[in-house]
Amino acid sequence: MTEYEWGEGMVLPTKVDWLLNWPRKNSLWYLLFATACCGIELMQAGGPRTDLDRFGMVFRASPRQADILLIAGAVTYKMADAVRRLYDQMPEPKYVLAMGACANCGGLFQKGYSVVKGIDKVIPVDMYLPGCAPRPEALNEALMNIQKKIENERWALRMKIDSEKLAR
């Protein structure tokens, strides 16, 4: 029996997009950012029942290490500056999930004087998750939708978008 060493005549046919997207979608590290009761559901989703760890999702306390920003809860105008700053500190490629009615449109508090009427007025949002508050299963599904989005991304296109962003 012949023992092969890696690189000696071995070929692994694959697509560059798949090769780059597969590890990316399976290591979505999310930033701990909970402003209201949706944060409780987020904690629950990280716990053993929903167990986001099995998708390679672990929480990060620093935006420098995070891939996805989960806006869990209502954001006030005072907080909006901090949200934008956190988003700016995250490395590309980065994703934003607006979790719950408050992050989507201001929700129950949208007639209040201090609440931002949807986090998409502050930062670009990739996925909107309705609910008040969404159950961990719903959050799980939204994150799987983000995974699908990453899986289908064309890397060359992404590079182009990023370079355009940097040029601006």
Added chain:
Amino acid sequence: MTAPEILSAIQTKFPEIKLELQQGPAGDPWILVTSGDVANVIRILKNELGLNYLACLSGIDYQDSLGVVYQLRSLSGKFEIMVKTLAPLENPCVPTISDLYASANWFEREAYDLIGIQFQGHPDLRRIMMPEDWVGHPLRKDYQPPAEYHGISTSRPNTHQLLDQLRTAQNRSDEKSKVDTVPHVTQSGTVIPKSGEGQNL
């Protein structure tokens, strides 16, 4: 001590100022004091009648004037009294009581932030809830929110119009496929669960 007893006790201390005991259709009676005398009256209430606990300090917009309401309580004597004062809409100045009660510091900052009452002599009269560069006092009855703050629009989305758009989009996709097995994802990324899914959650 009851409210009339408290009133007569302060009236003997300040015979020159006019104090009224008022009573609304419901609730507790209150002592109405002019804004110039309120700090002196509350000093007597605290130091001589033992009302040593400021339970609440609120600002009120009565539309023709502004008001401040003090809820004072005696923890040892187990009685309480409400003191009210009025301030004009233009230049609403009320003397601070933060030197008497430490808890009044943040209460007064809150009343300043949301109603706009200027507490004279307050050591640190800054906004406490709204951002420091916010314009206006949000709990005033005539408050108009700014069109935007730091580039963030303060207008709300028209939900009826959005719902109509979503329904039209959904009808179109129903005609196309007839099989509604996956949640719709619109171009903006909105996830719409398939019909009937909400009840199962």
